[in-house]
Amino acid sequence: MSDLFDDIRSDLIKTKYQNILKNYGKYFFSSIIIIIILLLFFLIKHDHEKKNQIVSTTSLFNLDKYLDSLNDEKFLNLAELFNNNSKKHHKDLAKLKLAEFYLKKQEISKSYDIFYAIFKEQNIAKATKDYAELMLNYIIYNYPSSDKHDLEIVNNINLGNIFYYQILEIRALGFIEQKKITEAKNELNKITTASDASETSKNFALNLLRLLKDSDL
Known part of the structure; x- marks a missing residue:
């Protein structure tokens, strides 16, 4: 008797799920297909955006973030930015x-030439x-063995340069490295006596002067 009830219960459950599948199965399978299509669309879109990231960049923040992460593979695509991005400040950056x-x-000559071209523009x-x-x-002051020693740069610092005191710091460190105390x-x-030098620059210069005084250099 128990087996009979089990068989009846099993048939009822089977019939119930068959009816559910018959009535709603097409919606279920349609949902699965839609999810798969959306997933494929996302993957294709993501791959496309990744390949064209440097060309499609439209903000300084994103561009700077991208370029900061440069590796050799991404580096090869930099020319695309010059050719495809119409915003000059993006190109300059x-x-x-x-x-x-x-x-x-450590490709010093190439680096110098680009910086020099920007400086002269x-x-x-x-x-x-x-x-x-x-x-x-x-x-110039960190790679003295380089053949890039333009006298215009060495002898004439632009006093209006917003990095003027940082340039003096760099030159001082370079001279110390060359034993030109x-x-x-x-x-x-020049930094310690300047009225418009920041406290950070002045403290840097004063500390370095003390070190030079106490050293054997």
Whole structure:
């Protein structure tokens, strides 16, 4: 008797699910298909965006973030930015990052040439031009073996450069590295006696002067 009830119960359950599947199955399978299509669309869209990230960049923040993550593969696509992005400040930023990338790879001559071209350009933002001058000084005084020692850069610092005191710091450190202590002290004294130098720059210069005084250099 128990077996009979079990068989009846089993048949009722089977019939119930068959009816549910018959009435709602098409909606269930349609939902599964829609989910699969949406997933494929997302994957294709994500892959497309990844491949065209440098071309489709439209904000300085995203562009800077992307260029900061440059590796050799992404680096090869930088030319696309110059050719496809009409916003000049984006192109100028890309040039700076390109020069920094060469510097990181120790391709000093290429880095210098790009920074120098930016520095000499007329139609360019002041901050960009000033930063290029800062980096030119960095290269000259940190890579003395380089053949890039333009006298225009060495002998004439733009007093209106927003990085003027940072340039003096770089030059002082470069002179110390070259054992040119008198020249280093001259640069540091310019900072300590300047009325518009920041406290950070002044403290840096004063501490370095103390170290030079106490050392055997």
